[in-house]
Amino acid sequence: MSEDAHSWTVEEKCELCQQRIGYRFQDVELLRAALTHASGAANRLASNERLEFLGDSVLGFTICEWLFKEHTEYLEGELTQIKSAVVSRRVCARVSHRLELEDCLILGKGMQQGGGVPKSLLSDVYESVIAAIYLDGGFATAREFILRTIHDELKRAVEGHSIGNHKSALQQLAQREYGAAPMYRLQSEAGPDHSKIFQIAAEVKNRKFSPAWGRTKKDAEQRAAGNALAELRGEEPPYVD
Structure with missing residues (x-):
């Protein structure tokens, strides 16, 4: 977070966000609500929590619809894996x-003095902003915003980097x-012996990466x-236990 913020x-802040x-926004109060964390609200109902709830559904539906229309070659299970990789707190925080x-x-004030913003707050505000755009400009506008801002993560997931084909992706890279x-x-x-778990680390040209646990060596x-x-x-590595 910028020191001036x-x-x-x-x-x-609303102007900068836009x-x-x-x-x-036609109704800037929607954006104001979307940006207001519970710590800065008069009460919980005045925070962005309800908008976050709505935005999560708008985001999920948008990704599902896009995958359904654009990738007719995928089965239901594959579509679910890609959607789960994209509609995650980690991805929302990154965007x-x-x-x-x-x-x-x-x-x-307490949150302002705490230094950096937690990733959970970053994830929440992305979803609440989605909901505010949806309520202000309609679904088509929210859809355009989502696909424009999450494009890189969606592309990466479709290419197999985040849907369980990590070994194949790492091999190619x-x-x-x-x-x-x-x-x-x-x-x-x-x-x-009957229920072992295994910790394995990947290495590329003598560079060792963070190890991960799995119920099988393959996992x-x-x-x-x-x-x-x-x-x-x-x-940050996603599988650090």
Whole structure:
């Protein structure tokens, strides 16, 4: 969060938000509500929690509709996997951070003095802004905003980077960028013989990535590959227990 953000008025934050999201509200009070965290609201009903609830559904439906229409080759299970990869708190927080919405949040004094904005708040405000756009401009407008802002994450999921094909994606990336195949090394085992769990780490050209646990070695390798992909993209590994 920008150091100057704490001194900005609510009106200035709403104006800044509209510039950053590329949408101008007819009813700015909807945006104000979407940006208001419970700590900065007169009461819980005046916070963005209800809008977050609605925005989550609008986001989910938009992604489902897009996948259904654009990818007729996928079965129901595959569509569900992609949707789950995109409609997640991690992705929503990432998009929110990219839009720099943390500067626009209306927070209580205690939250303002706490330093950085928690990822949960970033995820929530993205969904609440979606709901505000939906109520202000209709579904088509909200849909355009969602697909425009979440495009990179959606593309990545469809390509298989986030739907359980981590090993395949890492194999392609490692060979393309480093000219070497990834290796998977067992780090640890735990549990009784009939119910063991395994910890495995992926390595690419002697670079070791965060290990991951799995109920089978195959599952642990997939998760380890997911961690490696995330770290190669400069992101936090998703499977750190």
